[in-house]
Amino acid sequence: MSEFRPATPDDLEALDALVHAAYRGDSARRGWTHEADLLDGSRIDRDSLRSAITTTGQVVLVATDGAALTGCVHVTDRGAELAYLGMLTVDPALQDRGLGRRLIAAAEAHAFRHFHTRRMEMTVIVHRHELIEWYQRRGYRLTSETRPFPATDPRFGLPKRDDLAFTVLEKPLDRIVTDRLVLRPARPDDLDALHAVFTRPEAMTWWSSPPHETLDQTRAWLDSMIAHQHSGLDFLIERDGQVIGKAGFFAAPDIGYILHPDHWRLGLAREAVVAVLARLFALTDHAEATADVDPDNAASIRLLESLGFRRTGFAERTWNVGGEWKNSYFYAVSREEWRWRTDA
Known part of the structure; x- marks a missing residue:
C-alpha cells in the first residue's frame, strides 16, 4: 500500500534515479507513456531538485512502498490561488496501476490545503497525445496557450527534434470530475434545477424536510449552501451540463446526498459519494x-x-419531517478502511 509524504534532502539520490528512469532512456520505455523518444540528457538537475524540496512554496510529494520510492510529483505555489503541477513520476515497472492518479489527487489536496489553490496548471509536450488525454480524463482541460520548450537549457534535456513545445492544461480544484459527473460549487443560477429535485416526492422521501412547495424554500436552501461551501466539501451534481442533485458535507464529516429520480438506478449516486468521500479524506x-x-x-x-x-x-x-417523527441508523467508515478499499 502506497504512503505519501513530502520529500526531504535525504531522498535526493533516490529521487534523481527514479525521475530519470521514468523519463529518459530505455528504462522509460517500460512504462505505458514516456518522452524518451523526444529527449535525451537530464530531466532535472540535482540543484533544481534540491531547490524543489527545500524552497518555501514548493513541495515534492513522494510515494513509498516500504523503503522504496515508487513515484513523485512536484507542486509550486504560483500565488493568486494558482499552483503548478509538474514532474509526475511513477516507476516504469509500476505504471498503469493507479499510482499516478493517486499522486495527482495527493498533489491537488496539498495545494488546496496548504497553498489555498483553486486552480492547478501544468504543461505537457505537445507531442505526448496519450498523456494529454490521460490528464483530460483526470479533469484537466486544454487551454489555447502554448509555451516554448527551453531547447538551449541542458537542465531540461536535449531535444531529439526541433519542434518541441508545451501545451498548457488547467483544472479548477473547487470541482470534482468523475467518469460521468461534474461535482461543483452551487451558484445562484442553479435555483430552477434544484427546485426540480426538491419538489419530487420520491427524492424527498428520505430528506430532512418535506418536498418544497415554493421557489423561495429552495432559494433559502441554495443560499445556505452557497454561504457554507468555502470548505470545498459540498457540491451540486451535474450530468451532461444538467444539475441532477447534491452530494457532500454541509457539516463534515456527516455525508448527505440527493438525486433526481430520473437518474436513479444508474450507479450515479455511488459515483458521486465515492468522489466526495475521497475529497473529505484528502x-x-x-x-x-x-x-x-x-x-x-x-x-x-x-x-x-x-x-x-x-x-x-x-x-x-x-427528525420531525412534516409533523411525522423519523428514526435514524447511524453509519461510519474510517479513514483506514476507506484507504484500504481504494488502494486495493
Missing part, C-alpha cells in the same frame, strides 16, 4: 465519515454498506 484530518440514514431507506443503506460503512447506532424520533 482535504481534512477527519478520522471517519459518518451518515444518518432512515432505517427504511434500503437503497441508501445498501450503498453505504457497499462502500465499507458499518452501522454504529440507532435512535428514535431524530
Whole structure:
C-alpha cells in the first residue's frame, strides 16, 4: 500500500534515479507513456531538485512502498490561488496501476490545503497525445496557450527534434470530475434545477424536510449552501451540463446526498459519494465519515454498506419531517478502511 509524504534532502539520490528512469532512456520505455523518444540528457538537475524540496512554496510529494520510492510529483505555489503541477513520476515497472492518479489527487489536496489553490496548471509536450488525454480524463482541460520548450537549457534535456513545445492544461480544484459527473460549487443560477429535485416526492422521501412547495424554500436552501461551501466539501451534481442533485458535507464529516429520480438506478449516486468521500479524506484530518440514514431507506443503506460503512447506532424520533417523527441508523467508515478499499 502506497504512503505519501513530502520529500526531504535525504531522498535526493533516490529521487534523481527514479525521475530519470521514468523519463529518459530505455528504462522509460517500460512504462505505458514516456518522452524518451523526444529527449535525451537530464530531466532535472540535482540543484533544481534540491531547490524543489527545500524552497518555501514548493513541495515534492513522494510515494513509498516500504523503503522504496515508487513515484513523485512536484507542486509550486504560483500565488493568486494558482499552483503548478509538474514532474509526475511513477516507476516504469509500476505504471498503469493507479499510482499516478493517486499522486495527482495527493498533489491537488496539498495545494488546496496548504497553498489555498483553486486552480492547478501544468504543461505537457505537445507531442505526448496519450498523456494529454490521460490528464483530460483526470479533469484537466486544454487551454489555447502554448509555451516554448527551453531547447538551449541542458537542465531540461536535449531535444531529439526541433519542434518541441508545451501545451498548457488547467483544472479548477473547487470541482470534482468523475467518469460521468461534474461535482461543483452551487451558484445562484442553479435555483430552477434544484427546485426540480426538491419538489419530487420520491427524492424527498428520505430528506430532512418535506418536498418544497415554493421557489423561495429552495432559494433559502441554495443560499445556505452557497454561504457554507468555502470548505470545498459540498457540491451540486451535474450530468451532461444538467444539475441532477447534491452530494457532500454541509457539516463534515456527516455525508448527505440527493438525486433526481430520473437518474436513479444508474450507479450515479455511488459515483458521486465515492468522489466526495475521497475529497473529505484528502482535504481534512477527519478520522471517519459518518451518515444518518432512515432505517427504511434500503437503497441508501445498501450503498453505504457497499462502500465499507458499518452501522454504529440507532435512535428514535431524530427528525420531525412534516409533523411525522423519523428514526435514524447511524453509519461510519474510517479513514483506514476507506484507504484500504481504494488502494486495493
